Amino acid sequence: MSAVAHISEYKTGRFYSDEYRGDMSWNGYEHNVLLRNDGCERGGAPRFVDVAMALGADDVLDSRGVAFVDFDNDGDLDLAINHNPGDNDRQTVPASLLRNDVGQRRHWLAVELVGTQGNRDAVGAVVYTEAGDLQQMRLREAGSGYASQHSGRLYFGLGDHQRVDRLWVRWPNGSEESFDRLAVDQLVRIIEGEGLEELPLQRAIDASVGTSAERETAPGQGP
Numbered sequence: 297m298s299a300v301a302h303i304s305e306y307k308t309g310r311f312y313s314d315e316y317r318g319d320m321s322w323n324g325y326e327h328n329v330l331l332r333n334d335g336c337e338r339g340g341a342p343r344f345v346d347v348a349m350a351l352g353a354d355d356v357l358d359s360r361g362v363a364f365v366d367f368d369n370d371g372d373l374d375l376a377i378n379h380n381p382g383d384n385d386r387q388t389v390p391a392s393l394l395r396n397d398v399g400q401r402r403h404w405l406a407v408e409l410v411g412t413q414g415n416r417d418a419v420g421a422v423v424y425t426e427a428g429d430l431q432q433m434r435l436r437e438a439g440s441g442y443a444s445q446h447s448g449r450l451y452f453g454l455g456d457h458q459r460v461d462r463l464w465v466r467w468p469n470g471s472e473e474s475f476d477r478l479a480v481d482q483l484v485r486i487i488e489g490e491g492l493e494e495l496p497l498q499r500a501i502d503a504s505v506g507t508s509a510e511r512e513t514a515p516g517q518g519p
Contacts, residue, residue, distance in 0.1 A: 327354040328377070353394055355379075361443030366451065369497045371406065371481060372399025373451055378443045403454040403480040405463075406497065409436055412488040413469050420468035423450055427457035427480075454480055 310316055330348035337343050348354035353375070361378035368374065375394040381387065405425065409418035421436045432452050440446040454460070457480065464474035467488055475492050478484065483495045 327356055328359055329354070351394075355392060357389065357392070359392075361441055363440065363444040363446050365447035366406070366449065366497075367393065368395060370397075370400045371404045371451075371497055372396045373447075376444070399453070403457055405452045405454060405460055405478065405480055406483040407434070407450040407452070407463070408448070408483065408485045409450070409465065410485065410487040411467065412490065413467065413471070414488075415468065417448060418467065418488065422466045424464050424466075425452050425460050426462045427454050427460050430454065430457060449483075 305311070328348055329346045330351060330353040331344040332347045334343045334345055355377070358380040359377050360380045363376045363378075364373045365376060366373055367376070374396045375392075377392040377394070379389040379391070381389050407423055409421050409423070410416065411418035411421070414420075417438075418436050419438045423434045423436070425432050434450040434452065436448065436450065437446070452460075459480055460478040462474060462476050463478055463484075464472055465486055466472050471488075473486070473489075473491075475484075475486075479494065483497050485493045485495060487493075
């Protein structure tokens with residue numbers, strides 16, 4: 297339906313109301329998708345498979361933003377998804393929190409940066425890691441997406457690698473620091489010019505919350 301052809305009715309806001317939209321997205325019946333990276337096909341093209349239905353992530357809510365954050369502090373990244381309320385009567389819709397209970401079965405490293413020479417959040421810094429033949433890079437960003445913000449903590453998935461051979465940071469002012477032979481499955485906090493501190497992540501999992509297939513909700517609109 298063209299909004300231009302029905303401009304007077306469009307301006308009343310009726311098309312945004314829950315009575316008009318029902319329980320579906322304002323744009324239709326689009327389910328959220330969650331894409332699993334299955335590597336490259338025979339020609340080099342990447343292949344992704346939608347696993348949202350199998351994992352309970354295929355909402356039909358009007359989702360507008362997603363953030364990655366380890367909100368249960370177990371070493372893997374979980375998802376927080378924002379939703380549009382849809383009309384003026386409902387001020388908020390609870391965010392959907394999708395807990396990842398699979399990722400911590402492999403090795404990982406979490407990195408927190410603290411700037412001292414520039415901005416304290418170290419926005420603009422780049423962290424590189426080498427673990428065997430696995431090389432990765434993460435950028436400390438100030439923003440990450442519409443109506444959402446990823447965690448400032450940087451995560452590196454390490455698979456079966458038992459250690460990080462080398463980690464180095466390029467700070468926003470161009471200076472660099474490097475560290476060798478780091479243990480995996482831990483949080484490291486790097487303070488610019490002051491070295492590295494190794495910290496265990498404190499697990500914050502409540503056993504009564506349920507399994508990874510369950511979807512949790514939390515009050516408030518933002519993640």
